Amino acid sequence: MFDYRRIVLTKLASIGPRYLPFADVASKDVPLSRLLRLALFQVTVGMALVLLVGTLNRVMIVELSVPASLVGTMLALPIVFAPFRALIGFKSDTNKSALGLRRLPYIWKGTLYQFGGFAIMPFALLVLSGYGEAYDAPRWIGYSSAGLSFLLVGAGVHMVQTVGLALATDLVDEADQPKVVGLMYVMLLFGMVLSAIVYGMLLENYSPGRLIQVIQGSAVVTVALNFIAMWKQEARDRVRAQAMAAAENIAFRAAWAQLMQNAGMIRLLIVIALGTFGFGMADVLLEPYGGEALGLSVANTTKLTALLAGGTLIGFGIASRVLGNGGAPSATSLSGALIGIPGFAAIIFSAYGGGTPAFLAGTLMIGLGAGLFGHATLTATMRAAPKDKIGLALGAWGSVQATAAGVGMALAGWVRDVIAALPSDANGFAIETPYNIAFSMEMGFLVLAVILIFPLAGRGDLTKATRAAASSQSNPVEAP
Amino acid sequence: MLTDDEDKVWPTGLTLKEAEEVHSYLIDGTRVFGAISLLAHFLVAASTPWLG
Numbered sequence: 001m002f003d004y005r006r007i008v009l010t011k012l013a014s015i016g017p018r019y020l021p022f023a024d025v026a027s028k029d030v031p032l033s034r035l036l037r038l039a040l041f042q043v044t045v046g047m048a049l050v051l052l053v054g055t056l057n058r059v060m061i062v063e064l065s066v067p068a069s070l071v072g073t074m075l076a077l078p079i080v081f082a083p084f085r086a087l088i089g090f091k092s093d094t095n096k097s098a099l100g101l102r103r104l105p106y107i108w109k110g111t112l113y114q115f116g117g118f119a120i121m122p123f124a125l126l127v128l129s130g131y132g133e134a135y136d137a138p139r140w141i142g143y144s145s146a147g148l149s150f151l152l153v154g155a156g157v158h159m160v161q162t163v164g165l166a167l168a169t170d171l172v173d174e175a176d177q178p179k180v181v182g183l184m185y186v187m188l189l190f191g192m193v194l195s196a197i198v199y200g201m202l203l204e205n206y207s208p209g210r211l212i213q214v215i216q217g218s219a220v221v222t223v224a225l226n227f228i229a230m231w232k233q234e235a236r237d238r239v240r241a242q243a244m245a246a247a248e249n250i251a252f253r254a255a256w257a258q259l260m261q262n263a264g265m266i267r268l269l270i271v272i273a274l275g276t277f278g279f280g281m282a283d284v285l286l287e288p289y290g291g292e293a294l295g296l297s298v299a300n301t302t303k304l305t306a307l308l309a310g311g312t313l314i315g316f317g318i319a320s321r322v323l324g325n326g327g328a329p330s331a332t333s334l335s336g337a338l339i340g341i342p343g344f345a346a347i348i349f350s351a352y353g354g355g356t357p358a359f360l361a362g363t364l365m366i367g368l369g370a371g372l373f374g375h376a377t378l379t380a381t382m383r384a385a386p387k388d389k390i391g392l393a394l395g396a397w398g399s400v401q402a403t404a405a406g407v408g409m410a411l412a413g414w415v416r417d418v419i420a421a422l423p424s425d426a427n428g429f430a431i432e433t434p435y436n437i438a439f440s441m442e443m444g445f446l447v448l449a450v451i452l453i454f455p456l457a458g459r460g461d462l463t464k465a466t467r468a469a470a471s472s473q474s475n476p477v478e479a480p
Numbered sequence: 481m482l483t484d485d486e487d488k489v490w491p492t493g494l495t496l497k498e499a500e501e502v503h504s505y506l507i508d509g510t511r512v513f514g515a516i517s518l519l520a521h522f523l524v525a526a527s528t529p530w531l532g
Contacts, residue, residue: 098497105505112509116516123523134527145523241498 030171035180038171039187040229041107041164044222046191048114048157051218052078052150053409055199056125063206064129072413074146078154079406082399085162089395090252092163093388096244100237103167103391104230107160111226114156118219121149122212131208160226162398166391167233169382175324178379182320185375189309196305255392262384264456269396271452272377273404275337278445279370280408282344283308285416285438286363293351293432294359307360308367315371319379329380330457336372337450339365344443351432374401412438 052075060066060074092106127134128142165184172180202214260266286304290296296304319332343365350359378397385393419434489499 098495098501108505109508112512116512119516120520120523123520123527126527127523132527133529137526141523141526145519148519236498 034233035168035171035183036187037231038164038168038229038233039184040225041160042184042188043191043194044111044114044225044229045157045161045164046188047195047218047222048118048153050192050195050199051118051215052153054196055203059203059206059211060125060129063211064125064131066125066129072410074150076406076410077147077150078157079403079410080151081155081158082402082406085158085398085402086256086392086395087252088159089162089166089391089393089398090255091391092166093391094247094250094255096247098241098245100239100241100244101234103163103170104234106163107167107226107230110156110159110163111223112156113152114160114226115219115223117149117152117154117156118215118222120145121153122208122215124149125211126208158398158402162395163391164229165394165398169390169394170387171233174383174387177382178323178375179320181375181378181382182316185316185371186313189313193306193309255389256396259385259389259392259396265384267452267456268377268380268384269400271333271449272381272397272400274445274449274452275333275340275373275377276401276404277408278337278344278442278449279340279366279373280405281412281438281442282366282370283412284409285412285435286347286366288416289347289432289435290359293435294356296356304360304363307363311364311367311369312371312374313367315368315373316375317371318368319372319375323376323379328457329376329383330453333373333376333380334450334453334457336369336374336376337446337453338369339372340369340446341443341450343369344439344446348436348439351430351436377401412442415441 057071057075060071061068088106092103095102095105097105124142124145126132127137128146130137130142134142165181168180168184169177199214203210286308287301290301290304291298315336319336322332323329343362346354346358346362346365350356350362378394378401381393381397382390415438416434419437487495489496492499494502
């Protein structure tokens with residue numbers, strides 16, 4: 001008899017390794033194309049950020065006429081999950097899997113949540129705005145479903161980014177980690193710029209149907225890109241699976257305490273919070289400041305964002321080069337914060353005679369400083385952790401960074417609104433005053449960060465020596 | 481192709497535990513997807529009802 005079964009099985013066996021979604025062959029050298037493919041998860045994260053902070057912010061207020069305060073609350077919801085990044089990173093470090101997978105299950109779950117949030121978001125927003133028959137529906141349906149969709153997207157973004165970065169660092173040697181961080185953040189910026197342009201074009205002629213198409217399209221693109229990014233990135237490993245099954249359970253509290261025992265770790269996290277706070281508040285204020293205080297046109301203020309992003313890119317590039325050549329992260333983050341301070345000074349000065357050139361120079365300097373600072377602090381956090389705890393360290397960085405950035409953004413808008421709402425005849429404020437108070441606060445945060453970094457940046461050689469002497473159990477933080 | 485290992489599931493070559501884990505991801509995905517689509521249908525029905 002014709003043995004069709006054997007033939008089919010041979011065929012299956014020959015195509016298996018090429019098309020199974022698990023990389024059966026893990027090679028030591030990782031080509032750039034593979035890293036770029038992995039970096040696609042950052043593109044989806046950038047897409048989600050642009051959609052939430054930029055596009056939907058405007059669409060909800062202008063086209064759906066949802067009250068601005070409600071929009072602000074909804075868009076702030078994803079920050080709720082930011083502190084859980086450390087927990088997610090820790091769980092991926094200690095994941096028990098029969099397949100030997102650590103990162104992929106969490107990226108996959110995060111992708112699902114991100115997809116789910118986007119899938120219900122357009123309908124939730126339409127119900128929230130009282131579109132069609134939803135005008136008679138109870139209000140809580142709109143509130144709760146819109147809140148749920150933003151929470152889902154936020155949870156997904158935090159999971160995907162934390163664990164994705166951990167996977168990227170798993171793939172490369174410690175010497176190459178700064179480069180991989182730079183690459184990942186360049187891809188995040190790239191995704192944000194690209195999706196801002198695409199969303200702008202797609203939503204030019206707004207209609208409810210178009211809103212549904214665009215947001216659900218983002219959901220599909222998210223799953224597709226993340227799937228391509230995950231494909232064959234983590235090897236199926238039976239040896240590691242056995243080690244996982246045998247490993248004793250560590251409580252999160254114990255692992256966290258161990259990470260915090262590293263010399264300078266807490267100080268590093270405080271510096272990250274202060275610096276991110278300082279730089280993060282700038283994002284939302286630069287455009288309206290340029291428009292209101294300097295009278296720039298809308299097209300020109302949009303170019304500001306490009307200038308800021310361009311500065312950040314240059315900062316990432318410099319930081320990658322310096323840190324990749326063995327530079328100390330503490331010195332690099334110090335210079336980042338030090339560039340930011342005169343940047344804010346130039347922006348304040350632009351309203352008092354400096355004019356547009358001072359403003360543009362300040363914007364570029366803030367971008368540059370933010371790039372240097374972000375890259376250097378992330379590298380420092382990564383170097384503080386042994387290879388098997390990298391998820392926890394990245395999660396700790398992400399928790400502090402994302403929370404500080406979110407709170408900073410909200411606070412910046414709030415400070416401006418409160419000061420602008422004061423009765424004008426009583427205080428006689430000029431139009432630029434509320435902005436400049438916010439900018440001065442940012443300078444203050446940066447100065448605090450500099451004060452905290454400074455003593456540690458000076459003794460780079462000492463920390464290097466202690467680091468070399470340290471066991472894998474306690475890696476002291478090289479910076480700050 | 482077919483090994484003599486009792487623990488391995490035919491024809492993938494995965495062990496029983498591995499196969500169960502792959503299956504659990506599929507089940508989780510289906511559950512989340514199902515819940516999301518239910519909610520989406522409910523919300524669409526709230527704004528633009530059909531069959532009624």
